[in-house]
Amino acid sequence: MYSFNMKEGNVTVLGQKTEFVGELEFSDNLVITGIFEGKIQSSGNLRIDKTAKCQVSQIAADSIFVAGTVTGDLHAASKLEIASGSRVVGDVSALRLRIDDNVDFHGQVTMLEASPDVDIFSLTAAEYKKACTVYRE
Numbered sequence: 521m522y523s524f525n526m527k528e529g530n531v532t533v534l535g536q537k538t539e540f541v542g543e544l545e546f547s548d549n550l551v552i553t554g555i556f557e558g559k560i561q562s563s564g565n566l567r568i569d570k571t572a573k574c575q576v577s578q579i580a581a582d583s584i585f586v587a588g589t590v591t592g593d594l595h596a597a598s599k600l601e602i603a604s605g606s607r608v609v610g611d612v613s614a615l616r617l618r619i620d621d622n623v624d625f626h627g628q629v630t631m632l633e634a635s636p637d638v639d640i641f642s643l644t645a646a647e648y649k650k651a652c653t654v655y656r657e
Contacts, residue, residue, distance in 0.1 A: 525623040529547075529548035529549065529564075530549065532546065532549065532551070534551070534552045534553065534554050534634065535553055537556055538553075538554035539555040539556075540554070540555070540557070540558070541556075541558055541644070543558050543636050544558065544561075544562075545551060545561045546564055547563045548565075549564050550564065550565070551566075551567045552567070552577045552588075553569040553571050554571070555572070555573050556575070556576070558576060558643075559578055559621035560576065560578075560607045561580050561581075562581040562653060563582055564581060565581065565585075566567045568585065568587060568588045569587050569588055570587040570606070572588035573588060574588070574591070574592065576592030576610075577592055577593070577617055578594075578595065579596040580595045580597075582596070582597050583598045583599045583600070584599075584601070585603065586601070586603060586606050587605065588609060589606065590606075590608045591608075591609045591610060593610045593611045594608065594611075594613070594614075595613045596612075596614040597614075598616065599617070599618075600602050600612055600617050601617070601618045601619075601620075602618070602620065604620040604622040604623060605622055605623075606623055607623070607625075608623070608624070608625050609625075609626045609627060610626075610627045610637070611629075611630070612627060612628075615631075615632045617629065
């Protein structure tokens with residue numbers, strides 16, 4: 521399983537009794553445990569917990585973890601993980617993708633290609649090692 525770590529910074533939680541309708545933009549971390557309807561655009565991390573129900577035109581974030589129900593398209597610039605017991609109806613695109621067993625998924629998958637953001641010869645040894653890290657179970 522990929523490690524889903526929230527970025528340093530703020531973590532906002534839309535609780536189980538929260539219903540949000542509209543467009544949402546954020547740059548840190550968001551956890552949805554309630555109901556969301558609309559569109560999400562983010563450079564941060566999104567976690568959709570098992571109690572969440574999302575009806576969206578699109579969700580775009582750096583990384584997305586789905587344990588609940590999502591109807592609509594998902595785009596993860598970095599990684600997308602769909603956990604066991606979740607349901608996704610819509611197309612997904614991601615640089616890295618993990619779909620666990622026992623997932624109800626209906627849609628198409630597009631894998632993104634990574635393009636280097638920096639010249640590798642300008643990196644320190646530690647930065648290069650981090651860039652080459654392979655995620656394993």
